[in-house]
Amino acid sequence: MKKTFRVLFLAAVIPTIALANTSSTSPPIEAHLLYASVGEKLLGYSIDPDNASLTYLSETLAPANVQFAVKNNAGDILYVVSSNAGNGTLGAKGDTHVLSSYRIDLKTGELKQFGAAIALPERPINVGLDHLNHFAVVAYNQSATLSVHPINEDGSVSPAVAQHQVPQAGIFTHQVTFTPGDKTVIALARGNDAVANVPDQPGSVNTFTIDEQGHLSKLLTDSIETGIGPRHLAYHPSKPWVYVSMERGSKLYMYPLESNGTLAAKPAFRKETLQNKANLQTTRQRGGVIQINPNGQYLYVTNRADATVEQDGKQVSAGGENNVAVYKIDARTGEPRLIQIIDGQGIEGRTMKVDPSGKLLVVANQKTLWVKDGKTLKKVRSNLAIFRIKQDGKLEFVRKYEMDDEKKALLWMDI
Structure with missing residues (x-):
């Protein structure tokens, strides 16, 4: 089997190690398992x-390009949504969409598909599981809807539950999660920037209740201010605090989580994520994903920029920030401080x-691009970048x- 990556590292920190493919006869793997997707390939490490x-x-080959995946609580089943559709609102519709x-x-670490592969109506962009692994909920950005798939006793998934009403989840739905305790389902919708004669389409937070049969009922829709749109949220491991990364506007918001499973009407804190606020005007400068350290003390948010210009026949990065913003979480108030x-x-x-x-x-850095390096160009490849978390976060x-x-x-990675 062909090796699938090259390794670059800081020689002063860690010595070179050999990287070899591992067959099914290898000794048991004691370390954690990481999976990533490159096109339709699911790579295990x-x-x-x-x-x-x-x-x-x-x-492992999925039926089409992997869009997202999530493990169950036991860590022994991976649920994968794949599609051959294009990205964004103007991408090709495709004809293969599968859960x-x-x-x-x-x-x-080997993966083995089991149960029926469930055909989906369009490109899926995200999937979330309840904490008891009863349901998988799939989000679709084109139709801005959700589908709910019961999980069978053997862990396989079933076709979508027929809903009483179409679960409308906001313009350009991007993530769906169950709140702690599975009280509600929250879908984030990014919205769209104003283009030509089309005004700004607002981002929103859409909250649903879900019954034992998997029927969703809209509980609340909260629209976000103009020019701001949510992409990804993370729940604090022990406090009723929800942190939301705003893709449009490159912001970090913290919302208290109410007892009924909804986010508070207004965020308790609003923070900038960019190093240079002037990059708010950079084309395709966007907020990314959030991770919270298991100790609940530190939070990490990505900033992303992938606009290009043509130079010497190559697509070259047009600039902006591709970095990670690190915050310390105030143990009393939940305020994230950069x-x-x-x-x-x-x-x-x-x-x-x-x-x-x-x-x-x-x-997981998604794209390969040329970047300016002084007077020359260098190629920066898609990669898995490893950072050590120090004692101070x-x-x-x-x-x-x-x-x-x-x-x-x-496009995707998880541990």
């Missing part, structure tokens, strides 16, 4: 938090994850694993 390293394990279940071999902004080591950190030990942060870059396939995006 073991992650060693102490040495801040990855070891390649396996490759699949894969059993994870916890010793070898303590560091560090280079993300690639272009467009679409997904990232803190490993369960809280020792490492892995950033700040990040220290260790190494990155570059993807071989430059034509396909590193």
Whole structure:
């Protein structure tokens, strides 16, 4: 099997290690398992938090380009949504859209599809599970709707539940999650910037109740101010605090989580995420994803910029910030206070994850682009960038694993 990445690292920090493919006869893997997608390929690795390293394990082909995936609570099943549609609102519609279940071999990291692959009506962009693994809820950005799929006793998924009303989830739905305790389902909708004669289409937070049969009922829609649109949220591990990354506007909001499972009407805190506020005017400068350290003390948000200009026949980065903003969370109020902004080591950190030990942060940089390096150009490949989390919550870059396939995006990663 072909090796799927190259490794670059800080030689002064960690010595070179050999990276080899691992067959099913290899000894059990004790480290955590990391999965990433490049196009339709699901790549499996073991992650060693102490040495801040990855070891390649396996490759599995999904029915189409992987859009998103999520593990169940036990960590032994991976639910994957894939599609051959294009990205964004103007992308090609495609004809293959699938929700699949894969059993994870916890010793070898290998994935094995089981149960029926469920055909979906259009490109899925996100999927969320309830904490008891009764339902998988899929979000669609084009139709701005949700579908609910019961999870069978063996962990496989079923076709969508017929809803009493179409669950409208806001313009350009981007993420769907269950709140702690599974009281409600929250869908974030990014909205769209004003274009030509079309005014700004507002982002929104859409909250639903869900019954035992999987029927969704809209509880509340909260619109966000003009020019701001949510992409991704994260729940604090022990406090009723919800942190929301605003893709449009590059902001971080903190909302108290109400007892009925809705977000407070107004955020308690609004924070900037960019190092240079002038980049708010940079084309395609956007907020990304949020991760909270398992200790609840630190929070990480990506800033992303992938606009290009043509130079010497190449698509070259037009600038902007591709970095990670680090915040310390006030234990009393939940206020996030910026303590560091560090280079993300690639272009467009679409997904990232803190490993369960809280020792490492892995950033999946989605794209391969040329960038200006003085008077010359250098190619920055899509990669998995490994950062050590220090005692004070700040990040220290260790190494990155570059993807071989430059034509396909590193669209998703999770541990």
